Amino acid sequence: MGHVTLVGAGPGDPDLITVRGRRCIETADVIVYDHLVNPVMLEWRRDDAELVNVGKMPSHHLVTQEQINALLVRLAKQGKRVARLKSGDPFVFGRGGEERQFLLGQGVPCEVVPGVTSAIAGPAAAGIPITHRDYAAQFHVITGHRKQSAKELDWSVIARLEGTVVFLMGMAQLPHIVNELLAHGKSEGTPVAVIQWATRNEQRSTVADLRHIEEAVRLGGLGSPALIVVGGVARLIDPDSPGFMPFRTPDDAAGSRDSGNRRDFGDDGMEICAGQ
Template sequence: MTDNGEVLDGSGTNDNIETAATRNEPGLVSLVGAGPGDPELLTLRGKRRIEEADVIVYDRLVNPELLEFARDDAERIDVGKSAHHHPVKQREINDMLARLALDGRRVVRLKSGDPFVFGRGGEEQKYLHDRGVRVEIVPGITSAIAGPAAVGIPVTHRDYASSFHVIAGHRKREGHELDWDNIAHMEGTLVFLMGMESLDRITGNLIANGKPADTPIAVIQWATREQQRAVRSDLAGIRAAVDEAGLGAPALIVVGGVASLLEP
């Protein structure tokens, strides 16, 4: 970001910025997990990498408060995506990260949750490795665990579940459906991320494939943030409960006995 507040696009330069290149150091991309939303749940290493960064490339769900840890002269590049709206394509993000690092910059790729849990961190790591770019992974607390915990739901519990499964709630491509027969019969807790747009499809497929309609389910919106809200019901009734409460994305969905433990 320049002194006048302009956000650069990753190709611009600022002569006043001291980068790894001006220090004769090789560039580095740090794939940093920003945690589930609450800034206090960012790791110490993640905070340090943000403070050291020349450039921060961040996603839509990253809490803006985390950017306040950055240096005043650090570039901030928003590459956030939302449902059906990807203004910056993934291949462009990959190219940007490589270009900035090869230019000698210290780059933080800041991702909500953990970079390796549905964050495309694995794709970006491979792309950078293939081009000889130094890359490190800074794990973050995933919302798949922290989100339920924030409302009193443990993903495992001796009385309810000895395992949990984290599932992407949306499909990579149209026509490629999840294996609902397998999912419906999994032992333990099911946690769906990015699934609010597909809530009816998720519950309908679970019931159609043998999951009892009275199975407890909880929906948690803005988990760990001040605006956090949650509702619980069963598979048959969750749509009505969500509509009555006015919940929407971003939210995660928890299916299984542990959902009955949601704090009032």
């Protein structure tokens, strides 16, 4: 009997995988990996190691979860050392818990190598701390991609959450997220940052208030994969971070003639440099 190791590949930058995670890739007989795993990591494999791309993307899976489960069991029962490579951390919206349960239920040994989750590393790559004594004493991570059978999120609760709220896999639902937050009382001046391809060379980001974030994303050409950071810490985004794109409304442009290069969104909002 072989075994399966659920390996967290981290947020994207190959340097951010754990030492143990890299060692698992280097010693595996088979590497079963998802779409968002940085291909550089696959170059660390043995020359005779097999690669299996299961290509999981939102609403478009090359291989179903049931097929992945069966594949992992079959490979392990063939005596293979399997590295199941997942972006971020396997247990943070990575379905790692489901896969582990299935494997153990089939009598297949399974261990977990945690990874650096993009929910924390992604904002950090843009200069945003997930917590800060002046802005956030707590944080919440919510998936923007849910099972069709899942109940709707309780937006009345989410809109009242204090601290930082991070949405993963939520870009396709951005209009819905914005509308629900506003409809349930979230201030339209709440700072929101969007970071695409966080920690990778392709990283891009922007920031605006809740009322304008959809426009900022559209003008910046941002898309999936990206994370959405809602809360006061978003105002701390580093304008010198890779791929940062400042957003200015027509009102900002007019106001800048009187107030310099700063934008003020009021008591619940933010003030950032937009003069580039």
